[in-house]
Amino acid sequence: MKLAARLLAPLACLLPFTLPAQESADRKMMRKPEPKQGVTLTFSVGGKTDTRAARLVALEVPAGQSATPFLPAGPFTARWDASILSDLRAEFSFAADVRGTVKVKLNGAVILEGSARVESPPIKLQKGANPITVEFTSPAKGEAMLRLLWSSKEFPWEPVPPTAFQHDASAGALLAGEGLRAARLHFAQLRCTACHDGAGLVPAKGEGMPELAQDAPVLGELGSKFHEAWLAAWINDPHAIRPHTLMPRVFTGGKPGEIDQRAADLAAYFVAQGKPAEAKPLDPALLPQGGALFANLGCIACHTRPDAEAAAKDEHNRIPLAHVRAKWHAPALTAYLKDPAQGFAWSRMPHFRLSDDEAAKLTAYLFLSAKREFPAGPKGDATRGAQLLVSAGCLNCHAGLPPTTAPTLAATLQTGWLKGCLAPDATARGKAPDFALTATQREALAAFATTGLGSLKQDAPAEFAERQITAQRCIACHARDGHASVWSQVESEMEPLKAAAPLEEGEGHPIATTALPALTWLGEKLHPEYMAKFIAGQEKTKPRPWLVARMPGFPAVSTGLAHGLAHSHGFPLTDPAPAAAPAAAPAAAKLQAGETLLTENGGFNCRQCHGLGDRAATAVFEAPGPNLDLTRIRIRPHYYHRWLLFPQRIDPDTKMPRFADDTGKTALTDLFGGKASEQYDAIWQYLQTFKK
Ligand code: HEC
Ligand code: HEC
Ligand code: HEC
Ligand code: HEC
Ligand code: HEC
Structure with a gap:
């Protein structure tokens, strides 16, 4: 009974702030975001520090890149601070995969220390908050990488999920770091350098922070x-x-x-x-x-x-x-x-x-x-309008004309950013345009001015991804980190619209209400090239053809999002080749076993829910899954194994069954002695032969 409850709600038993009965309904129900979920992350380089919030204890910084826009590239340290919430009975083992060195303290005691792969014995957590600090030192040169994992008697190794962490979102260093980030983004989005010449302070177009390259609509015709x-x-x-x-x-x-x-x-x-x-x-x-x-x-x-x-x-x-x-x-x-x-x-x-x-x-x-009307204003004069187009600075943003407004950006910095565009009211603003900035935004911009703007010349992909997930409103449609999507919260507005032209549903017809994939584990799920194409809307495949909805394209940000998400989960862009030389093709017997395991006869009957190439799923309305011939181009090997070993740890609502028990054995004892990981590997090898 207890196990069944955990299958449905793996985290509910650990986290007092998620009510067990609600957990599986979370994705459909409104739940206010928990403002303190996640961790505080502090980077140091040569005595200077920079702090931001993070979702996970993970990072990937390729050789030669900076870990944060606010510090130079080169060797660095990183420190994560948070608490893990738990109930009395919980017992976990921790592990870290590292390039560099790591030291993890839980409740004041060192539980992990070293490099490459380190694992702890099972550790009892206290009821309530268990303070954890993770200190990481990058290698002197080369790629830096870290992933923090845990496991228990009930579930195999997995990254410690964002929902497990709590941090103090009001700590001063964190507020300062987050404020600088908000202001840096504002600076790029509001196109300050369209009017104030930023020569010397901002990078050449196409370099540094990607958002600096944002255009504005062409005003033709x-x-x-x-x-x-x-x-x-x-x-x-x-x-x-x-x-x-x-x-x-x-x-x-x-x-x-x-x-x-x-x-x-x-x-x-x-x-x-x-x-x-x-x-x-x-x-x-x-x-x-x-x-x-x-x-x-x-x-x-x-x-x-x-x-x-x-x-x-x-x-x-x-x-x-x-x-x-x-x-x-x-x-x-x-x-x-x-x-x-x-x-x-x-x-x-x-x-x-x-x-x-x-x-x-x-x-x-x-x-x-649409009913809104605009009353006619004063009569306009087109000739005067044509002159204003240039003199009012419209074309600085809309056609990339060089900045003409005095003062230069460097001169505005010397006044401190408190006047002109950043003045608190219309009188003080004078001739400067009104960006409708709030007091908090103005304060953050003023603080950003004191940094000298060097951070504009570089960027960290993980931060770009996080910024754009917000800017592009990905969570309008997708759940993430336990927060429900907007879409799932506006059902009552949708009902009359849907009722006025109902979809035809029935055997073989689309299942419109099936949930969208959550974005929580995206960074480790999809191959970055595939993800980039998919987010751009340039990927022809529709993995979930039963959904009426489709993933729209975001071509301006797709590659940065895909790369940044992989980095923020501690994954490089390509998977390292397997340790054992893959030169010899997998034995025919193994491929044969993989094929069998997919079937009803002697296998798990995966084909019931998943199509395989031209062959449709055999009982698709149960719980359709993507066609498995897409696995090779879509899914990273690490995630594939994690998903198959325990799908409900990733998506508590999924109808995909868990075939392995807590000891990692399946009911099919004829093949590989019932060892789930070897059986799943055989299926993986077989699926790699699909050339789609
Ligand atoms: C559409 C053009 C335009 C854009 C875009 C723009 N500004 Fe201005 N800015 C002006 C004008 C015009 C003035 C007033 C100059 C004057 O009073 O002669 C001004 C004045 C200022 C001043 C006061 C300078 C002084 O010496 O008094 C500051 C500071 C400033 N802007 C900062 C910014 C920042 C930061 C941004 C981006 C958020 C920005 N501006 C974007 C046109 C622009
Ligand atoms: C600081 C940069 C900036 C300046 C200066 C600026 N605009 Fe814009 N404008 C934008 C952006 C960005 C948009 C896109 C709308 C959005 O982001 O909400 C836009 C949208 C528009 C649109 C709507 C276009 C569409 O296709 O929907 C018009 C029209 C327009 N601007 C005219 C003007 C005129 C006229 C001026 C000069 C008085 C001007 N803009 C000055 C940045 C600017
Ligand atoms: C992920 C969020 C998102 C989704 C989903 C979305 N839009 Fe938009 N839409 C925007 C944004 C943001 C703008 C503002 C324009 C801009 O930034 O260029 C916009 C602009 C528009 C405009 C122009 C508004 C104006 O003032 O001229 C229309 C019309 C529109 N959307 C219709 C739709 C329709 C129809 C759909 C569904 C097929 C849709 N949108 C889905 C984000 C979205
Ligand atoms: C209008 C709603 C909507 C918005 C907004 C949206 N998505 Fe999607 N997304 C979907 C749908 C529907 C699917 C499922 C498509 C399918 O599998 O056929 C999907 C699937 C995906 C997938 C594939 C996931 C998987 O596990 O297979 C990725 C990646 C993705 N979205 C990323 C994003 C990102 C990043 C953003 C923001 C830039 C975003 N989405 C915004 C509707 C949306
Ligand atoms: C009862 C139906 C069912 C069975 C049986 C089933 N699955 Fe699934 N599978 C699903 C569902 C549902 C999903 C998640 C779909 C989604 O993300 O929208 C899924 C997802 C997957 C994914 C991730 C696919 C992707 O492209 O995002 C893989 C890989 C997978 N299953 C493999 C298997 C294998 C291998 C078996 C047999 C060992 C199997 N499944 C058995 C229903 C099933």
Whole structure:
């Protein structure tokens, strides 16, 4: 009984802050993020330190790279501080895989020390918090690597999961380090160097922090896309239309609610450029189907519904669409939905590979539901608008024109970042644009100014991945580290949309409600090249064809995300060749065994749920799994073994059975003496022969 409960909820028995009955429902239910989950990580190089939060005790730093943007490359030390929460009975062994040296203290006692692979005997944890510190020293040269693992009588070796750690998120050094990171990202995203010449302080385009290369939409042919009243309102005050926009309010000082004459002039200039394509009348019959797509494709995870009140606060900070009818000409909107990065490579709206039919339905839904209007402002003068386009600095961001605004970035630094763009109010801001910064953001930027901005010249892939998971809203659709996705929390908004155009479900038909994969272990699951292609939306395979949803493409950030995720889990980009020379192909008998083990006759009947090449799964509606011919190109060997040995340790809700018992034996004693790891290896070897 107890074992069964653990199978379903492996962590619930260890962590008092997750209520056992809730654990398996977590992914579907709303759960507020635990602000103190994770660890504090401090790097030191030559006496200087830098602190940030981390999810795991793991790192991978290739030779010659810096471990953090805030310290130079070269030999370093890293120290993780956290507590592991436990109940009284828990007993665990710990291990570390290391390149460099490691020393781990738990409850004040050294439990691991050394290099390569170190393991501890079983250790009893105290009830409640068990302070742990992990001290790592990188090798003098070459790759640095660390992964901290644990195991118990009930589960085999696995990385200590993010949910097991708690840290003090309010510690001063951590707050400072996190503040600098937020400001550094703000600096890049708000494109400070578009106006303030950063020569000498910022790296050449394409070097250093990747976000410094962010573009802004090309402002060509806007008359073919947008309406004049919306343009004037947007240019006048972009934050009033899209709360988290990166575009500043350039014309400040006007009365609230009134359109500045200069914004009207620019709008008049823009609408004179390009004519809208002739629009066929929208078919209202498409509206319900478009609404269902809005729910089923996950648009609703990032956007509030177009019929939602424009001013309504949204607890998930989604992007409003109430204005789209007043903004767009319909054909241009359809074209945008099909390729949002057209003219704006760093657009954060992902690419859904929509068919013409889907794009038409979505356009009908958005257009016929959005209600927000923009009253006409003062009459604009296109000639004055054309001059403003250059003089107001619009093209500095929108066409990469060289900075023209005095002072230079170096000069702004000398004033401390407290004035101009960083002033607290309109009077003090003067002629500078308004970025709608909060007090916390301004303080962080001022602190960042004192660092001299050297951190912009380098980056750490693991940090890039973490930043972009937030910036691109991956967790809108995916669960991660025990936090439910936004999508799973807006079911009640989706119901009427889905009910208006229900999917046909039934034998052989898609199982729309099946959960999406969580992102928690992504960094060690997928081969980085495959992951990069998949995130870019350039991978033809759809591993879960039964899902109505699809993974949209994020091409601007895909490679950095894939590499950074691998690093943050302590994995290099390619798996080292197996120790025993693989030159000799696996024996035919082993391949034969692998093939048998997949079947119903003498095997585990994996084929019941998994297709294999052309052969479909035999009982797919039980719990479909990806076609196993994808394993070779998708799954890293380490993860494959971990998953097969105990799938519920990775995904408590998965229907994939666990075939091995606590001693690592399966019920099939005929092959390899029932040893699970050898049987799974035979299956692995066999699956490697699939050349897909
Ligand atoms: C659209 C162009 C533009 C962008 C982008 C921009 N600024 Fe400015 N900034 C200005 C203008 C214009 C002024 C006012 C100059 C004046 O008063 O003559 C200014 C003034 C300042 C000042 C005050 C300088 C002084 O000597 O008084 C600081 C500091 C500053 N900006 C920092 C920043 C930072 C940091 C960013 C990025 C978050 C940024 N700016 C982005 C245009 C810009
Ligand atoms: C991962 C989050 C995400 C998802 C999912 C998403 N969007 Fe977006 N979308 C954005 C962001 C962010 C923007 C703002 C534009 C930018 O940053 O370039 C945007 C912009 C838009 C715009 C333009 C809004 C405007 O003001 O002109 C439309 C229309 C839109 N999305 C529709 C959709 C539809 C339809 C879907 C589903 C097929 C969808 N979005 C799914 C993030 C998302
Ligand atoms: C600091 C950089 C910056 C400056 C200066 C700036 N913009 Fe933008 N602008 C952006 C970004 C970034 C976006 C994309 C929207 C977003 O991120 O929310 C944008 C979006 C827009 C859009 C909407 C384009 C679309 O395809 O949806 C228009 C129109 C626009 N800007 C016009 C202007 C005009 C006119 C000016 C000068 C008064 C200006 N911008 C100044 C950065 C800037
Ligand atoms: C609109 C919802 C949505 C958003 C936003 C989204 N994903 Fe996905 N993702 C999916 C769906 C649906 C799948 C399953 C696709 C399949 O297997 O056919 C998926 C699958 C994946 C996979 C494959 C995982 C596996 O275990 O097989 C990766 C990797 C992934 N997503 C990464 C990301 C990253 C990184 C982001 C943010 C940049 C992101 N996703 C944002 C919907 C989304
Ligand atoms: C009862 C159905 C079922 C059986 C039987 C089953 N699996 Fe699975 N398998 C699943 C499900 C469900 C998933 C997770 C799907 C997801 O991530 O969306 C999965 C995932 C996997 C994955 C990860 C696939 C990927 O590409 O993300 C591998 C590898 C795998 N199974 C191998 C096996 C092998 C080998 C066997 C037999 C020893 C087996 N499975 C038996 C249902 C099953």
